[in-house]
Amino acid sequence: MLKREMEEHDGRRPQPLVVLTSSPFHGHMTPTLQLATTLHANGFPIAIAHSNLNPPNPSNHPSDFTFLPLSDNLSAVEGTGGFAKFINTLNNNCKGSFKEHLTRLVNEGNKSIVVIYDNIMYFAGVVADDLNLPRIMFRTTSAAFIPALLLRQQVRQHGRFLEEDFVMQEVVPNQNLLRYKDLPFSKTPIEDWKQNVANYSQQAHPSALICNTIKFLEHESLTQVHNMLQVPVFAVGPLHKLAPNLSSGSCQEDTSCITWLDKQPPKSVVYISFGSLATMETKMLIEMAWGLAKSNQRFLWVVRPGSVSGSEWLELLPEGFIEETRERGFIVKWAPQKEVLAHFAVGGFWSHCGWNSCLESISSGVVMICQPFIVDQMVNARYVSYVWKIGLELEWVERGEVERMIRRVMVDEEGVEMRVRVNDMKEMVKEAVGDDGSSQKSLEDLVDFILSC
Structure with missing residues (x-):
């Protein structure tokens, strides 16, 4: 529970149901579930919408979590024609069942619902937008990756760089940091790259953004992201420190x-x-x-x-x-x-x-x-x-x-x-995750933002 107790809100507004989408990848699922656990500790009812591929184990989470399986019709990442096509198939297949779950929750009397979605599961933002529900994107990557991804797309679209060029070690123009080889998807075939661009172009504009990072670590990148999106950005990391006892249970650990x-x-x-x-x-x-x-x-x-x-x-x-x-x-x-x-x-x-x-x-x-x-x-x-x-x-x-x-x-x-x-x-x-630290303050601001929705 936050230092500023939820009772400050006098109980006059019911806590909105927070519906989080969890992608099937361990590196995305774990912080999503950590975020869910952190919000649950601050009084919010939680529902987890997840694919049937690599689903979370309900026994590892509070008993009042609701788990909403999505019909992905996928058995593995392999065999779908590459990562970009896998993401496209995952989103196309899950969209219908996610909309059914949200519609049912609304019809059951859940008038206040906030959707938090992993950026890979961008269908959730689109569905929330269709149903006029607040939608908050959750990025499990560094904040620095977001402008780097945009830069990568711009470089490719302008035809200034091809993967086989000899300039991989050179610094990208107007950048004092990233080389061409550091940009995301630098080894992606042209068709996969086009699919990636198509995938991300389908995303609805979020109401806010949550980043699993720390202000002192990525202050400049967080400012850049805020200027890009023009929505509130909450740096609430590292989430494994805010929800330290959570195990995703997706891999068997050898202790x-x-x-x-x-x-x-x-x-x-x-x-x-x-x-x-x-x-x-x-x-x-x-x-x-x-x-x-x-x-x-x-x-x-x-x-x-x-x-x-x-x-x-x-x-x-x-x-x-x-x-x-x-x-x-x-x-x-x-x-x-x-x-x-x-x-x-x-x-x-x-x-x-x-x-x-x-x-x-x-x-x-x-x-x-x-x-x-x-x-x-x-x-x-x-x-x-x-x-x-x-x-x-x-x-x-x-x-x-x-x-x-x-x-x-x-x-x-x-x-x-x-x-x-x-x-x-x-x-x-x-210091960041302690009392009065930047991550705790961002978490408090996130809680207030969700309540305001």
């Missing part, structure tokens, strides 16, 4: 790694995890393995089954690797990441730079090795390595370069200096 970490020296372990979606070639896995071995550093490595095409789990690791690193390495299929990053033994995080992972790493004071794969991860990696200077970007995966990167972060003076900076940011996160 045995915590017992192993307990036996390691402070700040001695590099933790490697590329999230729930990233895939790699066998060659990359082999180069990673030998780079880890040559670095002579302790490591905890999440190797997700299926992350290498055609593999069951560890059978593609190079011969002799497990034997050579047995005394200083530990491999799991999935780890309790927030607990791992908060552990005293962890001194570095080799990450795909998904936004949740970046926030969790900063909140725990852990420096990063950045290896982005898709979409917003390139923007995040650029900010981590170039702006905030709390990590290094791994430009190519080759065993010698991997060895050097790990030692720079874990052993060299460069890593010590980054650790000082990220520890300062960790304290700033504590």
Whole structure:
């Protein structure tokens, strides 16, 4: 409950029902459910509209949450003709059942409904607009990604840049930060890019925007987003700190790694995890393995089954690797990441730079090795390595370069200096989510905004 109790509103207005849409992706679903839990703690009744693909587990949430399944007719992300076409199919298939749910809720007497929708589930904003309901977009990416996405579209539309051009390392004109290679969808085929543009052009203009970020971290980007959209923007992150006990339950965590970490020296372990979606070639896995071995550093490595095409789990690791690193390495299929990053033994995080992972790493004071794969991860990696200077970007995966990167972060003076900076940011996160902090104030403003709807 917020410090300013809900009783201030005298009970004269009923709490509106907040309907949140949850996309099937772990990195989007988790913060959406964290936001739902945070709003529920502030007195709002909650309904979660979710696809049948990777649905949330109701047993992990308050018993008075209402779950509204959507008819997506999808069994997997693969097999739909690429990510952009998957998103298009997901939205087309879910729109009808979402409208039916909202219409039924209105007919049952829920006169006050506010829809909060993941930007990937843009059909929800369109339906809310059709029914004259307030619609708040929720961005699970960094705020910096939003103008970067617009910039990417402008560059492509103006014909100033093609993926095969040699200018990938050059800074985008009128930008003192982002290179062409950092822009989202830089590896997307032309037809997929056109589908992405078509998808986002269908979005209804939101009544407000919620960002899972922190003002001190992205003040300039938040101002830029506000100027773009001309609606209230609420920076209420990091949500894993505002709803710290929530588990999405979508992946089975192996907690045995915590017992192993307990036996390691402070700040001695590099933790490697590329999230729930990233895939790699066998060659990359082999180069990673030998780079880890040559670095002579302790490591905890999440190797997700299926992350290498055609593999069951560890059978593609190079011969002799497990034997050579047995005394200083530990491999799991999935780890309790927030607990791992908060552990005293962890001194570095080799990450795909998904936004949740970046926030969790900063909140725990852990420096990063950045290896982005898709979409917003390139923007995040650029900010981590170039702006905030709390990590290094791994430009190519080759065993010698991997060895050097790990030692720079874990052993060299460069890593010590980054650790000082990220520890300062960790304290700033504590202030932001504490009483009178910027994120708590934004949450209070969000609550008032929802009530005003």
